[in-house]
Amino acid sequence: SLSKLQLKTGDLDPRLFSRLRHLQKLDLSDNLLDKFPNSLTLPDLRVLNCNNNKLEDVTALKQFPLLEELTYENNVHLTLNDDYKVMFLLQNLRLLNGKDITKLAKHVRRVNGPKLTSKVTAHWEKFFRDQLPEKHTAEQVKSIKKKFLKSVQTNVVHGPSSLSEFTRWRVKMIAEEFLARSLGLELNTDPETDEKTDESEEESEEESTESPMEAAEEVDQARNFSSYINNVTVMPSKRKRSNSKPGSGNKRSKSQASTEEEAAEDVSAEPLHFLQCHSKGNSREDFKTQLWSCVFEPLLDSGASKDPIVSSSRTVATCGGESVCLIDCETGTVLKKYKVATEEFFSVAWTTLTMVISNSRKKSHNILAAAGRRGIVKLIHVAADFCYGEIKAHKKPIATVCFSPTQETHLFTASYDKRIALWDIGIPDCDYNFKASQLLVLEVLSIPLRIALVPTCPEQYLLAGCESGCFAWNIKLDKEQKNR
Known part of the structure; x- marks a missing residue:
């Protein structure tokens, strides 16, 4: 048991765990882990407890193929989409957060695969196949792959919107497998590197469209969020006004002109309150719920003398x-x-x-x-x-x-x-x-x-x-x- 030791991700030394190849049960609950290193060598691990951490991603858990029982409750950044990811990745998983997920996991692994594959293939055939010349360079392949992966994740939609993140993840996986078969490309087996690349690309393309949630994370989460959100500028809407008299033309009085000039100026407004009453465990760092x-x-009805x-x-x-x-x-x-x-x-x-x-x-x-x-x-x-x-x-x-x-x-x-x-x-x-x-x-x-x-x-x-x-x-x- 490594519970309640204030462990961070960097404290999980792969060299230490490489000596525990036959370890079957591991308790990492009540720590400060935000992710799993990809190189923990625990091929026989069957039971893993990660409750009460700060995990943000579950894809690294695929390195434990024999895992049967997994708990990660009270990790504020994990959602239902992550539940579906681990069901898909861990073929032997029976219990997730104390619940038997055997039937649901089989459904998640088998359902939608053929439909998504056909949609991904159709998207390539319709929009990208003709863009790649018969004699292509490695740079051209890299460029078309980048465009295709971005496009297919945006445009191939399937299933309920509540699982859109899981669907995008599956679509990307299927698309990469399709490209590997069709163009002989290597599969990216390091999701962490891939996510960093995606994030850097999105930042460079959308520097001016940062959401309040993303900005809050950059300014030390909830501590500085109130100062960030107070800088709100409200622009008054511009409405066409019909002249009251037909013969007035475009003439405006000085008072009208000054009023319109004032209306054109920015209006500074501050929100009255910022509440996070739906956060898991009332955590100020939960921006996912x-x-x-x-x-x-x-x-x-309060009667005739209604105040x-x-x-x-x-x-x-x-x-x-x-x-x-x-x-x-x-x-x-x-x-x-x-x-x-x-x-x-x-x-x-x-x-x-x-x-x-x-x-x-x-x-x-x-x-x-x-x-x-x-x-x-x-x-x-x-x-x-x-x-x-x-x-x-x-x-x-x-x-x-x-x-x-x-x-x-x-x-x-x-x-x-x-x-x-x-x-x-x-x-x-x-x-x-x-x-x-x-x-x-x-x-x-x-x-x-x-x-x-x-x-x-x-x-x-x-x-x-x-x-x-x-x-x-x-x-x-x-x-x-x-x-x-």
Whole structure:
């Protein structure tokens, strides 16, 4: 065991490990490792624990071909895409982070290979084969390879967007194998060198398009991020103004001219708050957890003497990673946080239900629906700070959810199973008993990523933005036709 020794990557000396060729179990948990050296000689390693480190890449783990059990929980930079990479690379892997992944790993290794290969081959045939002359130099081959690898990773798309990084990685691997067979090129077996080359190329090509996340990493991660993000410049939009009088022509008064000159100047603005409430383990260094959705809480009717300031909704619900947060936008305070350890939330939606509380008295309460990777909708009574129920809506991840503006109990869920379902979530009683029922199922040709009800007739038409286009349905409920 080499646990809790504050070890960094440079401390893993290959010369030391070369004497441990028969080592089968290694514990490197609770250290400071950001990657694995490519030359650790441990051919018999079967069990590896890397929990609580700072790992950023898993491809070097392929040097342990007999590995059967692997754990790397609480490495804030690793994502689901990395899980798929290790399943593909380690043919003998059975347990990943304590879960049996045997069936899923077989699926990952076998599925999509032929489709991706045919797409990669077709991309070469269509765009690059004719660019390479019959008698070509090594420089020409190198140049065409660089262009092809960049183009094929950008244009060959397959599978859900949540696994786009894994797909790009597989596409690049297939493309390099294809070039090795077709042009007799050597395969690059050092992913670390390859990634550095890609990064340097991207930096030289896109020096002026650095994202806030990338800049934050360059200025000592979270410590200097606040100073970086404060340097925000907001440009006012330019709008054409029609003259109020037809005969005024292009003449402008001095006051108009000075106003327009002022509007043309840059406006300096500073963000009120910078929050990282969805970071894994509340880590200030986690810039990988993605924020998928944010929706403002609707107003509850506060009577005729409604104060415009007090009654204005300044609470927003956000979701990303394993948590849903309620945030006061004015103060920047995280009011509440709901966590589900095995979930990744993709969407949230609000509705207001009139509930019977006690003694037959009724009161309106805001209910928050949250859904994501597990295909389950969580129903949260925000005022009571209580998740009172869940609906097992789909067998695959839910991309987005939305409530009907006219039927407060009607909830639409759109899933990666290529279905959009309409649910009546019911109204919970004073003991939070409720009954949910499925009213309608819409079959989609491709994965629905966004859905919206037509504002002028929300009870009749629904639009869905899908991976292969925009689709519309007549959703008027008909007892005879529940599937469309």
